[in-house]
Amino acid sequence: MSQLTIEDIARLAHVSRSTVSRVLNDHPSVRPEVRDRVWGVIKEHGYAPQAAARHLVTQRTRLIGVLFPRSNQYLLANPVYASIGQGVGQMCTRRGYLAMISLGLGDMEEKMLFNMLRSRHFDGIVLVSSESHDPLPFFLKEARIPYTRIGHDPEGDDEAFVDVDDTEAAYKAVKHLISLGHQRIAIIKGPAAEVCIPRRYSGYIRALQEAGLPIDPLLVAEGDWLHTSGKAGMEHFLQLEHPPTAVFSCNDMMAAGAMHAIYEQGLHIPEDIAIVGFDDVPQTQVIIPALTTIRQPHEEMGSKATEMLIDRLEGKDGQINQVIFSTTLVIRQSCGALRNDATREGLQHIAPIA
Amino acid sequence: MSQLTIEDIARLAHVSRSTVSRVLNDHPSVRPEVRDRVWGVIKEHGYAPQAAARHLVTQRTRLIGVLFPRSNQYLLANPVYASIGQGVGQMCTRRGYLAMISLGLGDMEEKMLFNMLRSRHFDGIVLVSSESHDPLPFFLKEARIPYTRIGHDPEGDDEAFVDVDDTEAAYKAVKHLISLGHQRIAIIKGPAAEVCIPRRYSGYIRALQEAGLPIDPLLVAEGDWLHTSGKAGMEHFLQLEHPPTAVFSCNDMMAAGAMHAIYEQGLHIPEDIAIVGFDDVPQTQVIIPALTTIRQPHEEMGSKATEMLIDRLEGKDGQINQVIFSTTLVIRQSCGALRNDATREGLQHIAPIA
DNA sequence: TTGTAAGCGTTATCAC
């Protein structure tokens, strides 16, 4: 029943297949009467034009591929990617495109991935990557596949991207800790290969220097974004002769891990140690105590990147194609009492904790 | 440079396009010498056949669509779906297919979704749904789109599915609590529209009855799978004249919410109240105390469902097409000391908590 | 406003 072609519909509606095609594509020059008759037949038989044939002739698929870092095993479980995906998906539906993400790319050789990309399944790509020297943007450019990037590598030459000012964000987080009176502030970094990490580190350094605080290499740990590495980093800090009184973690998951380590030592947050995260994933509101963190507007970043891509695909040129979003320090309970004028956006979402 | 067609490659390699096609598809009857020459040209120019043209002529896309419940806003953040997706993706790569999930389906009218499905983007669908009377399976059957379902509705007539024995799983969880001496055991259910919920509830009832314990309607709360609803349910229980000493939550997120409520009352887990979850998402090991829960083999369910689907697509018939996976009670810290012979699988993953 | 016909880039069926 659903194997019908446009030809069959044409016959049933007593018109030519061009007319059916016009009806399908909302072409104006079809007599209303005919249009209705054709639609009737289409609906009656549950006909939908076959994507492949359409793609072949138009040379466009109206499909947008979303590429997350392949290294990330459980990428789907990462709420950061979920929010980005949410934004991408919304913009796509709004503009009449379909956003697709393909599973199992991590199990695939790079060659196969590249081939998949080259087969023109997608009109364009939203690339989520803050990896420095990521081969993907180079490949996409060489293969002339339009893309916009979420995150960017200053040493690459991404033409279109959205990102945040990581340096300023980290600076804001650390300054908050300083304003609360902390003098020994540790940092848990992410993988060095991510371009955002040196930036966040420099924000951390700048805040310390501005406050005239010493920079102690012992207070720097390198994590891998995962809970476990945050825990390990914190355990390391707690064994120091002079442990920190506050920690800035480069993402929320590692912050949660750090909190875990703190509890295991029988210490309290924020009384003994204050902690600031990064990202503002939904779980931060559920952790006890609720995590003070830097909010990145992931969803908007996803939709903006997608909008830029679609604009480009549709030839709407002369648009800005590099956007830096601003971050927000969201103050919850993990640093103790408020004593500064940091913005309080997000506070209304906080579940009160006894 | 990448706009080349098979025709161009043929010309450059001094062969016909049939030969290039044969090379591309590993057809045996090509002289090795010719084969190498053609491959050389292909690689040199970064040529890859255009998917649409291929799909049109073969009438197959080797693409498999994964459909998660549309109601789920942040579906991607749900680690259950992440694990399922992992399994689907792995099996697809193994069998030479590509698994795709499309974003923004939630913002889309059902009509549009159906049309998308009918356009034969996908050779088949892995449908993740335990919703009762879900319209999707009916649509897929009517549209003759092959699918396998993860979860199943006994009142529907899904031909191919994988699922778990929810009744037995819930029974196991509650029995564990009983074996630890609990007499007042509450349950936090999920949405009534999910077929697994009545099953889990009946497992709960059976365990209580077998132990000769009374069934108290006050000890039943209905949640919506989310953290907040687990918290609300627990708050309700804690206000009762005779609060429960143990809770069985129908998923891990609500269990975490319940723990939140318990802490807010200044109570302790497991000393004051014991708690068992369901699913065994990775976070259960990170919660404090680590959550005792029922493990569902999500990843295997995903890969099995996919294997069944692909077998069917490839005409490998006579296979079993309905598989019930077994669940495991994973004992961690949220119920206190072990006193029974429940299987200990998963214990090795547990981070010790002071 | 509608129909005819060409063509999109492949694979597959034939001959040779």
Added chain:
DNA sequence: GTGATAACGCTTACAA
């Protein structure tokens, strides 16, 4: 082992 040639199911000039 290789090369013409005919589909595949659409969209889109161009005619009528």
